[in-house]
Amino acid sequence: MRGKSIGMVIVTLFVGVLIGGALGQLLGLFLPADHIVANALVKPLIIYTAGPWDLNLIIVTLTFGFKINVNFFSILGIVGAWYYHKYSY
Numbered sequence: 230m231r232g233k234s235i236g237m238v239i240v241t242l243f244v245g246v247l248i249g250g251a252l253g254q255l256l257g258l259f260l261p262a263d264h265i266v267a268n269a270l271v272k273p274l275i276i277y278t279a280g281p282w283d284l285n286l287i288i289v290t291l292t293f294g295f296k297i298n299v300n301f302f303s304i305l306g307i308v309g310a311w312y313y314h315k316y317s318y
Contacts, residue, residue: 233314241314242307249306256302273298 257271280294 238314241310245306245308245310245313246303247306249303249309250298250300252306253300253302270301273300274304275299 253271257267260267260271275297276299277297278294279296280292282293284291284293
């Protein structure tokens with residue numbers, strides 16, 4: 230039996246983070262902003278911001294940057310994706 234590639238692990242975990250983050254944001258739309266569940270589950274636990282970086286190419290200027298918000302549902306998405314990857318095939 231062949232081993233699972235590291236690229237597939239990364240893609241699976243990335244998809245898990247996306248699905249978990251989307252579910253968290255969707256739940257946040259239905260809860261009031263000051264609700265205890267919204268503060269505990271939907272509010273970002275970790276916020277990481279990098280950039281913006283400007284790349285001036287004379288004709289055009291490109292700006293790069295990203296922001297990562299990790300909430301409880303993102304972590305659940307990672308756990309679910311890891312479980313899926315481990316036991317699916």
